[in-house]
Amino acid sequence: MILAFDWTQLAQQIVIGLASGGVWATLAVALVLIYRSTGVINFAQGEMAMFSTFIAWSLVNHGFSYWAAFVLTVAISFAGGVAVERAVIRPVERAPVLTVVIVTLGLFFVVNGAARWIWSPETRSLPNAFSTRPITVAGVAFSISDLGTIAVSLAAVALLWAFFRFTKLGLASRAAAVNPDASRLVGVRVTWMLALGWGLAAAMGAVSGMLTAPALASFDQNLMQPVLLYAFAGAVLGGIDSPLGAVVGSLLLGVLINLIGTYVNWVGTDLRLPVALAVILGVLLVRPAGLFGRPMETRV
């Protein structure tokens, strides 16, 4: 029985799951950043990442080198994220949470529509930062690009951790998220901390888009829509306030979906997503804060 089981296929599907999950990981980190600063899920995060991807493409198309375009796009996206927060989120800071959620839904359509209006809907491609040469180890195939994608998301998490832990700005940002009123009293510009959160998230989203487009081999305005749900699920699985959790959760989700789709025949490919989501909900029922999240205590 053990010999008849195709272990190589299992290993291959796990590796593929990690590769897929790695693609969502950076977007999941972006969602976590917004949640930590503003307390909502930004439904427009994927579309903003897609918009950044188009900016990168335009730069490359106009002759910029890949890395110059990369850095420039991250910078532009950061500024864009700050601008969005100032223009559209700040006015509803004190409004009920649902109002902010609806604003992000509106933003989803605005950004998507803008991207369709500015760039034609044809299929495009973005160069890959890493080599796509196939590598086979013990019958299991992958590429440097898969490793690179996961490495970038882990590096981003590490950079964020260092920023929040070791810099004054990071400390102020954390304080503003945890206790805005007390932070104001000690001179923290709380509203600018929110803007910073959105800027960082947008920058992270830009990185996500620029990794996702080559990983999925092509892109158009629909690039991030399926990815958003997976990133959301991965982030919640990992703990919505933990960037590391977002990465680990995404990787786990990728593997879970693949294994369920491969080995549970009734599910096949039609229902892998609903089933995977059901599993996540199961996890949440047992551990509501997610794998790495801090259980939230509510003051009575």
Added chain:
Amino acid sequence: MRSRAPGIAVWLLVAAVVLLAYLFAPRFISDFHSRELAGAGVFFIAIVGLNLLTGYTGQISLGHGALMAVGGYTTAALAVHEHWRDVWTIPLAGVAAGIVGFLIGLPALRLSGLYLALATFAFAIAIPSLLKKFSGLTGGSQGLRLLEDAPLQVTGLSGTVTIFGHTMTQNHFLYYLTWGIGLLGFLIAWLLVRGRVGRTFRAVRDSEVAAASVGINLAWTKTLAFALSGVYAGVAGSLLAIQVEIVNPLSFTFLLSILILVGVVVGGLGSLGGMILGALFVQYLPDLSTHVSTAEGAPDFIFGAAIIVVMLLLPTGVGGFLRRLARPLTTRLYLRP
């Protein structure tokens, strides 16, 4: 005793005006526009239901489009497979969606806020795949078409409908049916909200801990709210299926869930009065967007921008805005709005 009399008189007057408007509106608008209003009525019913859950009980749901799908498919399946007359399926469609709503409410007992949002979001995304999977019942990706597969079950197939001796066009019938049920549903919701159930809902919304500490059964309340809003969504979905005479997975995507939620928030959370405006907003806005421009991407951009602008100007929705206006002058003078 004395101070209540004018209050009741005002409400009766409002009710009379609404009733007259309902009965006589089709005289003043074209036959086709009656049909469009019927479409707004579908949204109205779903929005009133979701408001009970989200506005009054504080439970977020991103999946009410999927509950509409349950209602719509129940109606279509009963008509096509069991040869029920389309209108007689409405109650059962509501019950079916109410049961599914109840089942979704069960995880709500342990999850709140964000996690509930994810759970309902996932349900909304999963529903088209589920509908396609069980194709024997649902017609798969092609859905069910009443005119082709169950023409005899369609009310008004000949173009006219006769009720109690009155003959009217099919469009007028759809209008009267939808808004009749809508007004009835509104009345029921209003009575619930004013009574003990409404107070229980609001208590859970404002503070679960406080509510539990005065003996409110959280589990029962939350699942009731989910089931109730599910019934409304199911009835709305059923009426939609009756209006367009088809059901298809493409009609019940996440976009529908978003539209219902937008309608509730624009109308005003926890305010039944604004719900009509919320319904009109989501019925007519997408169409108006294509009239402004049909350049690729422009309709979506305009639609999203309109939503944002409305939220920025009226963060508590139309209902919230009207309530602030109605507050006595002294309150506005001495307290920050």
Added chain:
Amino acid sequence: MARVKYLILLVLGALALATVAAGAASETGVTSTQVTIGGTTPLSGPASAYQSVAKGAAAYFRYVNAKGGVNKRKINYIYKDDAYDPSKTVDATRELVSQDKVFAIFNSLGTDQNLATRAYLNALKVPQLFVASGATTFGNDYKKYPYTIGYQPNYRAEGTIYGRYVVKHAPKSRIGVLYQNDDYGKDLLAGLQRGLGAKAGLVKSKQSYNVDDPDVQSQIAKLKAAKVNTLMVFATPKFAIQAYVYARKLSWKPLVYMNAVSSAANIMGLSTAATNKKQTEGTISIVFLKDPTDPAWRNNSGMKLYRSIMKKYKGGNPNDVYAVYGMSVAHTFVAALQKAGKNPTRAGIVKAADSLNVTNDPFLLPGISVKTSATDHFPLDQAKLQRYHDGHWVAFGGLFRVR
């Protein structure tokens, strides 16, 4: 006395003329100066890229109108948004019929979308012409729905061609299929199985995917694990490109049959650039339209006309093959309208659409004609096979009848 008689004759004559004129303009949507037709297309939502079918057709009609129209009537083409949602298609189509009073529904896009309105339109005897969908039912079910007719070669027929080709030229292949989990993918698969006939057992593995799946790596891995050497890709461009990329990642190079929807030269170019020339070499597909991104047609008069119309009448992005399709179907409509005579009626244009013989469509491959008859309700049913060699398509063999 004579003057009174003269007056009476004049009045009677005028009345007679008026009656004739009124009779001539009595068909809904037809006046002495214009014919109004309408359809639905996704102008918003995730399928909005397909609106170029409607916009290409609209540009062509503007061109025809500028040259005087058809039988001195201009064509007024209205298209409304249905956001790819069949329930909105029903509403928009009813509006076109009862408010805009169109002569015919033309070029509505989508299988489910057109199915949603078919019974209603046929009951009201409103022509549902040249449906933009590859589903076979629109050509097969004409006895039940005589007012409905399709246009493009249908997907099932395309799959049949591939099946028959494999049986004839490579009967020992091990076939794997990657297909989209909807009518389009399933029709291609059903056609393949029909074309393979007795040899349907050559299909060793079938892997489906949903449009909202992020990638198809898992499916490609399973296909390779089934030791498949011939890969049928019944997928839209995004996933078609992925098929090549993920196959290469597994160091796997099967012979690929690429469905027509994803075979445009620019898509193949992206696939080649993302892998290498070897990976896409030898891919087989069918083609019936002139591909605007294929340099082979750069100096072709038909494509020159296409580009000039797109530019002058603002048809949108000229590299979009859907716009070429739109112009072709508009060209055919004009031919049908012409054939319907000086006083077109709804029944008349349906009859014309059922007896087409258009051989001069500048947007179709040379040699392809648009033909229908009492027993053939598939206007376009011819295609050529082509093979991808050294970075571009090379047609081979003759014209296939795709039935």
